[in-house]
Amino acid sequence: MKPKVGVIPNRKDRVTDDILAKLKNAGAEPFVLPVTEFREPIAKALRSAQGVLLPGGGDFSEGAYENFTPEKRETLRGINRNREAAEWHALDLAREKNKPVFGICRGFQAMNVHAGGTLIADIALELQGREIPEHRPKKPGEPERSDHDVLFDPETRLGRLAALTSCAVRQNDKVRVHVNNSHHQALGKLGGGLRAAAWAADGIVEAIESVPDTGAFWFGVQFHPERMDNDLSRKLFELFVKNIEQH
DSSP states (O other): OOOEEEEOOSBTTBOOHHHHHHHHHTTOEEEEOOOOSOHHHHHHHHTTOSEEEEOOOSOOOGGGBSSOOHHHHTTOOOOOHHHHHHHHHHHHHHHHTTOOEEEETHHHHHHHHHTTOOEESOHHHHHTTOSOGGGSOOOTTOOOOOEEEEEEOTTSHHHHHHHTSTTOEEETTEEEEEEEOOOSOEEOSOOTTEEEEEEOTTSOEEEEEEOTTSSSOEEEESSOGGGOOSHHHHHHHHHHHHHHHHO
16 A cells, blocks of 8 residues: 655645655655644544655745844745644644654755754845855846755765765765755754755755654755656655655
8 A cells, every 4th residue: 555645735725746746656645734723634634644745835934033133024925824833733743643754945944943943034145145156046137046066964864865866976075966946045053853964065954854763754855856857856755755664
């Protein structure tokens, strides 16, 4: 029997086809979780799920950031408090029931906030010129800068997976992989029970995973593997499903 995965919607009340296709190709049976501020509908839906996937989306409300200022508030967009509540309930329940979790972009950030970590409201505002070009707002007339390299730690579980892909290049003591980029926020302080597994050249964390011996394996990436057509993308979804099957 295929493992069932509950997915928070990333387009109003639906999940985009690319995520559904990647999960199905990896051997899972995905279904859509309700977006609601109430815990019970989420709990009822997750009774039949063996894993949880949190996809990308808009920004978080004010409570997710350290040293929040009016200037940072101006950078926020796409806030959905019902979705925040639904993600929180889903993560609470996944922790209580020891279910694996995979977070993508906003979902990756939600995992960190749930674990007691914080977010950077806007990378360019926070780093003040120290960020890589791909993390800066695009100016009129400039070409798109959507892709960049990330460096995985080969001592982490995600780093070992990345090292086995055809797109990996060894760079000193790290594994370099080219990924897409679609975010202006990032992780700040890392949450408890999590460790960084990859970084961009400006130090922005691009992948996290749960530390060993903390229950079901949770991991997330800042980039969008559902939009990538390579074996890193395939292996990330397969890792998630395989982890569910072996858990």
